[in-house]
Amino acid sequence: MAINYPVAFVLFLALAFLFISFWPVFAGANWQPTSMNRVRSMLKMANANKDDYVYDLGFGDGRIIFMAIEEFHAKAGGVEIEPIKFIAAKIYAKWKGLEPDLKLGSAYGADFSRATIVTIFLSSFAHKLLKKKLAGLKKGTRIVTYYWKFPDWKPVKVDKKLELYLYEVGKL
Template identity: 25%
Template sequence: MSAPRTEEKYGDSVARFATEASDSIVEGSKPQGYLAPFNPTDVTAQQAALSMLGLSSEDMLYDLGCGDGRFLFAAFLSVEGGLNCIGVEFDRIYYERCLTTLSTIPPAQDKVQFHHADVCTTDLTDATAIFVYLVPAGLKLIQEKLHDCLRRGCRIASYMFSVPGLTPVKTDSTKGGCKVHFYDSSSLGVGGE
C-alpha cells in the first residue's frame, strides 16, 4: 500500500509529498535524541533561505533535520541543472517519506541523497551551504561543527532559531512570523573566533 500524497508546485515541477507512513514504517514515539519536531518549511521561508544562500550548481547543500525533504527539493529545482544535496533526518518515518518523494522527481535522483542519521555525527566537510532546522538544544549540540563550516567558507541558513555564538548577517521574518537567519564567515566575529 502506498502512502497518500500531497502535491507542491516548484516552478514547472510538481513534487508529491507522502503524508502518511507506508505499511513498512512503524509509527511510534519520537526516537531518542530527537532534536526537532516535524514542522514543514513554508514556501516563504524556503524562498528567503534560497535567496540568502545564493546556491549554484557548484554547491553541496546539506539540509540538517530535513523532515520530508521539501526544502532540498525546492533548492534542487531552483538551480538550472540542479545541485548536489544531502538531507539528514533522524526520524525514520520522515526519511522514508523523503525517499518516496524523491521517486516522483526523476531529475533529482542522481544528485539528491537522504541519510537516516544523527546530525551530531554527520560529516559536513564537503558542505558549501547548509540549511538547518533544529531546536536551540540541537543547534547547541552542533554549534562547533557549524562554526567550523563557516571557517571553511560555508554559508548557513537556520530556520526559526539562531545558531548559538554567531551573529546573523541577515534575518528575514516569514509568513506567520517565523525567522530565517543567514550566516557566513563574517558571523564568527573578529579573528574568526
C-alpha cells in the same frame, strides 16, 4: 491470563509508530515543515546556485533539498532521524528522478563537510550540539537557520519578518 496475540501485535505497532513519530522531539525538534515560501527565501538568502551543495540537517519531507535541486540547480542532501520521513523522501526522489544524498541518522553524527550551504530548523539545544562542527566547516560556507538563532554568532543577514538568519563561516 491468555494473551490475545492479534490485539497485542496491533498495540505493539501502534506504540512503535508513536515512538518513531515523537522521539525526534528529544533528538532535536519535532517535524514542523517550513513553508515553501520560506524555503525559497532561505535558499535565496544564501544565494544558492548550481555550484552549491546544500545540506539540510533534519530534512523532514525533504522540501529544502528538493527545492535546492529543482529550482536552484544545486546539488543537495541531508540527514533525517525519523525513518518514515526518510523513506517518504526516498520514494519522492525516485518518483521525480532526483538523486539527492539522503541519509537516515542523527545530525550530530552526520558528515556534511562537503556542504557549501547548511540549512537548519532545529531547537536551540540542537544548535548547541552542532555549533562546533558547523564552525569547523570550510570558510565561506553559509548556514541558514529558521526561527532559532545562534546567540553568540553574528548573522550576516537577517530577515526579521520570516525569522531567517544567515551566518557565514569565517565571519561568525
